[in-house]
Amino acid sequence: MARVNLARTFHNLAGRSCCFALIQGGAAAPPCHSGCGSFRQRYAISGLGLLAAGLLFLTQMPLPAQPGRPQELDKAGVCSRCHVTVALEWGIAKHHTITNGTRVPNCTGCHGPSLGHVMDEENGIKPDRIPRGAAIATLCLECHEDGCPKTENVKDCQTCHHPHALVNPTFDPADTEARAKQLAVQQDAYKARLAEGEQWAQAGRWEAARDAFRAALKENPASSRAQEALLMCERRLKPGIPGFKIVGDQFDAPSGLPKEIVMDGLGLSLVLVPAGSFDLGSAQHSDTQPVHTLTIAPFYLGKFEMTQGQWKALMSTNPSFYQGEKFPQADTLPVEQVSWEDCQKMLAEINKKAPGGGFRLPTEAEWEYAARAGSAGPLPATEVLRYAWLRENSEPANPAPPVRTGMYLIGSGVIASPHPVGTSEPNRWGLYDMLGNVSEWCSSLFQPYPYDAGDGREAAAGQGARVVRGANFADAADAADAALRHSDRPDLRLRWNGVRLAFSPPAEGQSAAASQK
Amino acid sequence: MNTHFCMTRRRFLQSAAASLAASCLPSPAWAASTVAPGQFRRGGMVYRPLGKTGLNVSMLAFGSHTDQVYKLRGGIRNVLSAEGQERRDRQISKAIDLGVNLIDVYEHEGQWEPLAKLIKSKRDKLFISGAYDNPEFIGTNIDRLAKLYGGYIDLYRIRSETIAFNRSSLLEQWDVLRRAKEAGKIRAVGIACHMENTMVSALQELDGLEFLMLPYNFIHAKADYSQFLPAAIERGLGLICIKPLAAGSVVGLDPRMKSGTKSENSRFMLFNSSPGSRAILPAVVAELAKTLNQLPDESLPQAAMRYVFSKPFLSCAMAGMFDDQFVEDNHEALTRYDEMTREEHAALDAAREYTRLAGPAWLAQEYQWLEEQWRA
Numbered sequence: 014m015a016r017v018n019l020a021r022t023f024h025n026l027a028g029r030s031c032c033f034a035l036i037q038g039g040a041a042a043p044p045c046h047s048g049c050g051s052f053r054q055r056y057a058i059s060g061l062g063l064l065a066a067g068l069l070f071l072t073q074m075p076l077p078a079q080p081g082r083p084q085e086l087d088k089a090g091v092c093s094r095c096h097v098t099v100a101l102e103w104g105i106a107k108h109h110t111i112t113n114g115t116r117v118p119n120c121t122g123c124h125g126p127s128l129g130h131v132m133d134e135e136n137g138i139k140p141d142r143i144p145r146g147a148a149i150a151t152l153c154l155e156c157h158e159d160g161c162p163k164t165e166n167v168k169d170c171q172t173c174h175h176p177h178a179l180v181n182p183t184f185d186p187a188d189t190e191a192r193a194k195q196l197a198v199q200q201d202a203y204k205a206r207l208a209e210g211e212q213w214a215q216a217g218r219w220e221a222a223r224d225a226f227r228a229a230l231k232e233n234p235a236s237s238r239a240q241e242a243l244l245m246c247e248r249r250l251k252p253g254i255p256g257f258k259i260v261g262d263q264f265d266a267p268s269g270l271p272k273e274i275v276m277d278g279l280g281l282s283l284v285l286v287p288a289g290s291f292d293l294g295s296a297q298h299s300d301t302q303p304v305h306t307l308t309i310a311p312f313y314l315g316k317f318e319m320t321q322g323q324w325k326a327l328m329s330t331n332p333s334f335y336q337g338e339k340f341p342q343a344d345t346l347p348v349e350q351v352s353w354e355d356c357q358k359m360l361a362e363i364n365k366k367a368p369g370g371g372f373r374l375p376t377e378a379e380w381e382y383a384a385r386a387g388s389a390g391p392l393p394a395t396e397v398l399r400y401a402w403l404r405e406n407s408e409p410a411n412p413a414p415p416v417r418t419g420m421y422l423i424g425s426g427v428i429a430s431p432h433p434v435g436t437s438e439p440n441r442w443g444l445y446d447m448l449g450n451v452s453e454w455c456s457s458l459f460q461p462y463p464y465d466a467g468d469g470r471e472a473a474a475g476q477g478a479r480v481v482r483g484a485n486f487a488d489a490a491d492a493a494d495a496a497l498r499h500s501d502r503p504d505l506r507l508r509w510n511g512v513r514l515a516f517s518p519p520a521e522g523q524s525a526a527a528s529q530k
Numbered sequence: 531m532n533t534h535f536c537m538t539r540r541r542f543l544q545s546a547a548a549s550l551a552a553s554c555l556p557s558p559a560w561a562a563s564t565v566a567p568g569q570f571r572r573g574g575m576v577y578r579p580l581g582k583t584g585l586n587v588s589m590l591a592f593g594s595h596t597d598q599v600y601k602l603r604g605g606i607r608n609v610l611s612a613e614g615q616e617r618r619d620r621q622i623s624k625a626i627d628l629g630v631n632l633i634d635v636y637e638h639e640g641q642w643e644p645l646a647k648l649i650k651s652k653r654d655k656l657f658i659s660g661a662y663d664n665p666e667f668i669g670t671n672i673d674r675l676a677k678l679y680g681g682y683i684d685l686y687r688i689r690s691e692t693i694a695f696n697r698s699s700l701l702e703q704w705d706v707l708r709r710a711k712e713a714g715k716i717r718a719v720g721i722a723c724h725m726e727n728t729m730v731s732a733l734q735e736l737d738g739l740e741f742l743m744l745p746y747n748f749i750h751a752k753a754d755y756s757q758f759l760p761a762a763i764e765r766g767l768g769l770i771c772i773k774p775l776a777a778g779s780v781v782g783l784d785p786r787m788k789s790g791t792k793s794e795n796s797r798f799m800l801f802n803s804s805p806g807s808r809a810i811l812p813a814v815v816a817e818l819a820k821t822l823n824q825l826p827d828e829s830l831p832q833a834a835m836r837y838v839f840s841k842p843f844l845s846c847a848m849a850g851m852f853d854d855q856f857v858e859d860n861h862e863a864l865t866r867y868d869e870m871t872r873e874e875h876a877a878l879d880a881a882r883e884y885t886r887l888a889g890p891a892w893l894a895q896e897y898q899w900l901e902e903q904w905r906a
Contacts, residue, residue, distance in 0.1 A: 300712060404669065428667060478737060487706065489673050492713045499709055502737065506698075507705055 085109040091131055092120040099177050106179035116155055123152050125304075129296065139303035142292065143463050147308040149176065151290050163196070165203065165233045203232035203239075210242055219249045244520070245269030254519065255368040257283070268311045270518050273443070276367065279323055282316035283516050284443045286383045293378055294462055295390075295496035305463045309382045313516035314375060317434035317445050318347035318453065319359075327362045334508035335430050345433035347451045347511040353479040353503035356454050356512050363514070374456040375515035376471060377480040377498065378464050384448060384483065384495035386441040392448075394490035400440060401449025401493050402432045407486040429486045431509075448484055448493040451511030455480040459500035478502055485509035564869060566842040574865055575629025580845045581768025583718040583740050585657055585684065589839055590860050591632035591770065592625050593850035594661075596639045609640040619648050621857050626652065628861045632685075634659040634848055637675075646678040659685035661722065662703065669706045676715040686710070687720045687743060690728055701735070708738050722772065724900055729758040733765065741768035746844065747776050748837040748878045749885055750904030763843050774838040774847040775831055779893050783881050784830035785819060814887055818880040824873040828866075830881055831856075833874045835863035840870055 085104030086093040093100035100120075103109060108118045116122065125141025132138075144152055150168045154160065160167035163181075173181045210225030223246035230239040248269035252259060260273040265287050272285045288311045294304040322344030325331045334350045336343040351359075356374060364370035375383070391397070398406050407429035435445045457480045458470040469475060478500035484493040487509050501510065568579040568586070577586045600614020610618060622633060622645070633656060635645050642660075649656055660675045660683050662668050668688070676683050688703050707719045720741035721732050732739060742762065744755070750773070755762075762769060775781060822830060838847045851857045885892045890901040 298712060298714060404667075487667065487669055488709065489669065492709065494713075497712055499712055500737075501705065505701065505705075507702055509705075 089120055096120075102175065102178040108179060111156075118156065130303075139463075141296075141304050143303060143305045145305070145463060145465060146467075148290060148306040151306065151308055159204075160236070160238070165200065165236045165238075168237050199232050203229050203236065206232060207236075207239060207242070210239075210246075214242070214246065219246050222246045223250065241267070256366070265311060268518075270311060273316070274313065278366070279326060279363070281319075281323060281514065283313035283514070284316045285518075286312055286314050286379070286442060286444075289382070289387075291382050291385060291387075292389070293381055293464055293496075295494065297494070298497060300498050301462065301496045303462060307378050307382070307464060309379055311518060312375075312379060313518060314379070314383050314444060315513040315515070316439075316443060317513075318451055319512045319514060320344060320434055321346050321348045324348040324351070324359065327366075328359055332506065340430075342433050346431050347434050347446070349431065349451050349511045350506045350508050351454075351510065351512060352506045353454050353501070355506070357473070359512070360514075367516075369519050371517045371519060373515050373517065374454055375513065376466060377455040377457040377482055378466070379515060380453065380455050380480075380482045381495050383442065383444055384440070386444070386447075388441070391494040391496070394493075397448060397490050397493045399438050401446065401484065401490075402437055402486050403449045403484055403488055403490050403493055404429050404486065405490050407432065431486050448495065449488075450486055451509055452481045452483045452485045452499065453511055453513045455482050459498070481510055564840040564842055566845070569842075573629055574861065575631075576839075576864055577629075577631075578845045579768075580685075580718065580770070581741055582766045583768055585718060585768075587632045587657060587768075587770075587846045588630045589846045590625070590628075590630055590835075590864055591659075591846045591848040592622055592630055592634065593772070593848045594634035594636040594639055594641065594659075595850040596641065597852035599852075608638060610644075615644055617852075619644065621851055621854055622648060624854060624857050625851070625861075626656070628857065630861075631655065632657045632659060632846060632848070634661075636661060636663055637671075638663050642675065642678055653680050657684035657717075659683075659687070661686070662688045667706075668703045669710065672706070672710045672715055676710075682715055682717060684717045685720060685741065686716045686718075687722050687741075689722045690732075704736050711738070718768070720768070720770075725903055726752055726755050726758050729755070730761070733758070733761055733767075739767065741770060741845075743770045743772045743848070745773040745776075745900070745904060746771040746838060746841070746847075747774050747780065748834050749776060749780075749882050750900070752904055759843060768845045769843055771838050771841075771844045771847040773897075774849050775834055777894055777897050778850065779897075780834045780881070781831050783818070783884065783892070784822065814880070814884045818877070818884050821873070821877040821880045825877055828874070829859065830877060832859055832863040832866075833870075833877055834881075835860050836866060836870055836874065837878060839864060 083101060083104055086097070086100050088109040089096070089100035089103065103120075111118055121127065123142065123144060127140040127142075129138040130136075130140045147168055150170045153170045154167060159165065161170065161173075164173075166173075175181075206225050206229035210222045210229060213219075213222035213225055223243060226239050226243040226246060230236060230243060233239065245266075245268055249264065252264070252269075252271060254271070254274055257274040257276055259271040260275055260282070261271075263272040264270065265272055265285050267288060268285075270285050273282065274285075275282045286309070288309060290306055290308045292304050293307045294301040296302060296304060321331050321333050321336060324333075325344070331343075331348070332350045332355065333343065333346065333348050335346055340346060353374075360372055360374070363372045392400070397403070409428060431450050434450065437446060437449070439445045440447055456471055456473075457464075458472070458475045459478045459480050460468070460470045464470075479502075481499045481501050482497075483495075484497070501507065566578045570577055570586070576589045578589055579585070580587045596608065596610055596618060597614060600611045600617065602609045602611055618641075625633075626649070633645065633649070635641050635658060637660075645658070649658075658679050660672075662671055672683065672686060675686070686707060688700065688707065690700055704719075707716065710716045711719050718740040719738060720743065721736065721739065722743035723729055723732065724745050729742060729744060732742065744758075825833065835847060835849070838844060849856075849860055851860065886905070890898040893901060
């Protein structure tokens with residue numbers, strides 16, 4: 014009872030300030046929850062916290078004089094009815110007065126329309142996007158194309174700037190004019206060197222480009238753009254990766270990495286997954302929400318699922334179910350019936366053979382990024398069968414009819430089986446069988462979204478179920494959705510769980526050291 | 531059988547006294563009340579949450595077994611005669627009208643299609659429960675069932691009577707079940723089993739287990755599953771009671787059942803059809819008759835249902851119902867939802883003693899092997 018009263022008190026207080034969009038009879042507000050009574054009851058549990066927040070707001074922020082009210086609250090629309098403090102913070106940097114073409118730096122601009130979040134009284138649906146880490150800088154760069162006006166920094170904006178107020182609390186407005194001039198000179202020099210380097214790079218003059226980028230970095234040591242460009246040039250000058258052969262002559266322009274490599278001896282083909290941002294998750298399934306934007310660094314991923322032959326060559330054993338006389342092509346079938354723990358042992362073995370190591374399982378974010386290959390949603394069930402071996406195209410056409418035995422009819426009845434790797438069509442990035450054949454272990458612990466690689470879910474020693482991604486030959490076509498998440502105990506061996514290797518490209522220094530060895 | 535219940539002054543006082551006494555006695559937290567957390571009543575039906583699934587199921591659920599009298603033999607599945615199907619459809623419709631919202635369906639009883647047709651217009655108000663009982667691949671089975679019921683099935687389970695849930699084929703089936711749930715084809719996944727050690731194993735082995743169907747009745751409470759129940763309750767598992775009337779055999783213990791009412795298999799109605807048994811155990815039979823006479827408004831099966839309904843850890847009782855009267859009687863047991871009386875306990879004690887002395891023959895032959903496993 015007391016909790017309800019607290020909530021009512023808060024709501025009454027807030028009604029005079031937070032909800033004055035309603036009270037002052039402005040334009041009809043968009044729907045936000047279904048009624049105040051419901052708000053009071055359902056949010057009663059957080060009454061204390063809300064009351065504290067409401068009182069803090071009322072005491073620290075001046076109430077606007079009637080009839081006006083902060084413009085940013087109107088601009089924030091329905092969001093300001095709950096997120097009052099955030100809307101007011103957002104108003105500090107005057108971003109609510111800015112539009113840049115279709116790009117409007119408001120709530121929905123960064124968090125998406127979030128209609129589910131707005132309508133959900135239980136607050137169980139999170140906003141469509143909750144940018145974190147590098148994804149925040151991606152949003153800033155949509156307008157601030159050259160990075161920070163002061164530092165040229167193009168990443169980790171949030172380390173200096175408040176995520177909503179956007180001000181830099183360490184900034185001294187009394188900064189001297191001389192320092193500003195010096196910065197401007199440095200900035201001009203930096204830009205000139207950068208442009209020069211890019212011209213050389215476009216012409217394939219890697220040494221000249223490298224020198225120009227080095228000079229640019231000297232002018233602006235914090236510039237990640239110059240650092241990446243320099244690394245790209247160095248890679249183009251020494252394109253080889255120790256222990257691997259380059260396939261073809263295609264290189265990824267931003268990173269300078271070869272697009273396809275093959276491991277000496279084992280014949281393991283790896284395809285470069287280019288750097289980029291994408292929306293992880295899907296609003297279609299409960300475990301895949303909220304959808305949020307992630308940025309992925311370039312990495313190599315197995316062109317095919319690891320085969321039984323490759324596993325045998327490494328581990329001298331073959332744990333697979335589908336082998337023997339019935340499967341003469343077993344060496345080209347994907348290895349299955351391997352646990353996550355088995356995969357760790359295999360990784361230890363293969364990293365002994367690869368100079369500098371670098372083999373690992375993909376994270377689930379990397380896996381989904383690679384499986385989507387730039388597409389947003391799942392393929393239609395009819396089309397997906399071109400790209401994936403699933404139950405529909407893996408079962409024999411005329412299976413034996415069932416036979417009744419006794420009162421109950423029980424049987425495992427798995428009649429589909431895996432196919433040799435690489436026998437379906439590849440996805441847009443040249444990866445085969447991402448959505449079918451066998452499901453694939455990922456490195457990640459199964460934890461709720463949003464995904465954050467730094468929250469312990471990528472810890473090798475972490476306890477709990479590990480993520481398995483991708484449909485398999487026993488799944489129906491409607492389960493071949495890149496966003497679907499599954500998990501299994503790390504010691505569980507199932508005949509549809511296999512593995513696809515990921516490989517981290519070495520930084521230039523590591524690469525050189527490995528070559529000398 | 532009497533169908534109306536009046537709260538007499540005497541009964542009221544007895545109930546109040548029983549409640550008071552119960553509140554004074556030390557007991558496990560989960561057994562302290564007959565009211566489950568989250569329980570609510572709508573009309574004449576009581577609903578309880580099914581564990582943490584978010585589904586509120588009616589305490590009386592409609593079981594999947596069909597009346598043997600109307601089964602047509604032959605073929606891979608059972609099929610009911612036209613009359614039998616008409617009776618079953620009528621009984622299910624009556625149950626839905628009384629507030630039942632959980633209906634179980636077996637493919638081997640030939641009821642997938644008839645039930646889908648019957649409830650098509652009410653699909654979103656009902657929870658349909660299915661089981662893997664076909665030799666085809668379990669993923670195919672789920673897909674076919676979900677397709678019939680609007681793209682999803684509410685509850686789906688696998689069965690096991692083996693000792694442990696660590697067999698690879700069972701773990702494979704469970705993995706397929708979980709994948710189907712993740713893809714939105716199933717709302718809650720569970721198992722059905724009859725052995726406590728299997729249940730304990732399932733708790734340890736099956737990730738994401740949400741509900742479990744277990745046999746539970748006043749005779750076969752297995753000392754309240756001392757190993758399994760506390761662990762299941764702590765984990766928030768939805769528990770569905772199956773065989774609340776011991777596969778209908780409890781019906782046969784009541785000498786006052788109307789002619790025409792029958793258990794799942796009427797040959798096991800010992801009290802009615804085996805007068806010889808009265809001669810074998812005359813004293814016990816006399817005691818049972820005497821205690822039942824103290825329940826003028828209630829049958830033994832109703833008291834047995836009330837015993838199950840009074841357990842707060844059970845989400846619902848799933849009973850096979852082959853007769854309109856059974857549907858009404860089982861529902862009526864819910865309308866009397868209060869503490870059980872001393873007379874009811876006495877009648878159940880007498881019936882329990884009778885079955886103990888009579889031996890496993892009081893059960894249908896296919897269930898007799900469970901007597902030792904179940905007996906409390």
